[in-house]
Structure formats: structure tokens, C-alpha cells
Amino acid sequence: MLKEIRPAIVMLLLLSAITGLVYPYAVTGVARVLFPHQAEGSLIERDGKVVGSALIGQNFTGDQYFHGRPSATTDADPNDATKQVPVPYKADASTGSNYGPTSKALIDRVKGDVETLKAGSDAPVPVDLVTTSASGLDPDITPAGALFQVERVAKARNLPADKVKALVETHIEGRAGGVLGEAHVNVLELNLALDAMK
Known part of the structure; x- marks a missing residue:
């Protein structure tokens, strides 16, 4: 045997x-x-410190920054382990909300986000600014999503809107190889460039 x-x-x-x-x-x-x-995670460094990854979104909330897509990542509530609380862009909890198009919670959240965004602009709200990605970690937004935020960011930073718009346009990345994906703007890289503006 x-x-x-x-x-x-x-x-x-x-x-x-x-x-x-x-x-x-x-x-x-x-x-x-x-x-x-x-291979090292597409890490982005500033002044010798790692400030993030080009592959994982970050939760920018202030008016002086461009905001990414909403994130649906969650974690256990520290006060009650049986409940989940939102923890945007939590890399080890990558997930979508799993809400379907008829979900009342999703419809209410999207309507609320649209109303908040419309308060500062008459332009149509780009869909990526109110919908989450499948991973909840998407670091990119569409050029339309970035351009929609130009006025708010320029006003918060006391900068001319055309200067901020020009910065956005220099950060638009085309399709990979000219055919794969869509044009996009990496939010972290755009915000770092914004901080570096004189």
C-alpha cells in the first residue's frame, strides 16, 4: 500500500x-x-511619504477638493458588531451596495445626492457622481464628473475657474491603448496637483 x-x-x-x-x-x-x-501597488508619494494609491479611491469631502464616486464599503459598527456602518473606500472591504434599480434605499440616496449636487449648479449631474462602482474603491471619475465640480473647487480655493478647468483637462487620461475603457480622471492625482498649484 x-x-x-x-x-x-x-x-x-x-x-x-x-x-x-x-x-x-x-x-x-x-x-x-x-x-x-x-507591482508595488501604484503608490503615490509626496515629500517622501506615501499619500495613497492610484488604484484605490480616497474619501475627499471638503469643497476645496474634487470628490470621487460614492463608495459603498462598510465595516462592523464599533458599538454594535451586528450592524454595519459606512466606511468609504475601505480597501479590505471592497464591495458594491448590491442594491437593485428598484431599491427604495438606493433611489432615496441617489435623489438626495443629486439634490445636494444641484444646489451648486444648474448643469446636469454626471451619473458617476451619484452611483457607486462595483468595488466601492474606484479612484477615477469621468471628465464630465470632474468638470462639473470645477466651479465649487475654484470658489472654495479663490482660484479662477478657467485655471482649475485647465488643470482638470491636463489630467484627463484617454482609453488604454486607445481602445479599452473610457476617458477618466484620477481624483487623488488631480487633488495633489490642485494642492501644488501656486
Whole structure:
């Protein structure tokens, strides 16, 4: 019987070593050589400190900053573990709200967000400013979403709106390879550039 079990045990150990150690380390090593920035999490540094990742949104709330998409990520309520509380852009809790288009909670939240945004503008509210992404971590908004916020940000910072609009336009990234995805603006990178404006 040992004669039949030994090859199975050897194959289990060999394949575990190959697929659990050799392959992951090889792929990680190749990624670090060919794509070092991406392999390290696309981290963004300012003054030697990591301020975020280009891949994960952040919760900007002040009028002086551009805001990203709403985030549906949650965590356990510290006061009652049986309940969930919103914790926007919580990277280890990536999730959508799972509300369907007929959900009253979703409809009420979106209507409330639209009313809040319309208070500062007569322009139509871009849909990405009131809807969450599937992950709840989307770091990008559409160019329309960024341009919609120009007046508010310019007013809060006492800057000319055309100067802020020009900054947004320089941060619009096109489709990957000219065909994949849509044009977008990374909110963290835009806000960092805004902070650096003189």
C-alpha cells in the first residue's frame, strides 16, 4: 500500500511547492522587474511619504477638493458588531451596495445626492457622481464628473475657474491603448496637483 501512496504524496508536495512557492515568486519577481511601480501597488508619494494609491479611491469631502464616486464599503459598527456602518473606500472591504434599480434605499440616496449636487449648479449631474462602482474603491471619475465640480473647487480655493478647468483637462487620461475603457480622471492625482498649484 505504501508503494501506491508514496507517488501521490511526492506529487502533492512537488505540485504544492511549484504552484504555491515557485510560480508566485517567479511571477512577482518578473512583475517587479518589468512593472516596478504597478507591482508595488501604484503608490503615490509626496515629500517622501506615501499619500495613497492610484488604484484605490480616497474619501475627499471638503469643497476645496474634487470628490470621487460614492463608495459603498462598510465595516462592523464599533458599538454594535451586528450592524454595519459606512466606511468609504475601505480597501479590505471592497464591495458594491448590491442594491437593485428598484431599491427604495438606493433611489432615496441617489435623489438626495443629486439634490445636494444641484444646489451648486444648474448643469446636469454626471451619473458617476451619484452611483457607486462595483468595488466601492474606484479612484477615477469621468471628465464630465470632474468638470462639473470645477466651479465649487475654484470658489472654495479663490482660484479662477478657467485655471482649475485647465488643470482638470491636463489630467484627463484617454482609453488604454486607445481602445479599452473610457476617458477618466484620477481624483487623488488631480487633488495633489490642485494642492501644488501656486
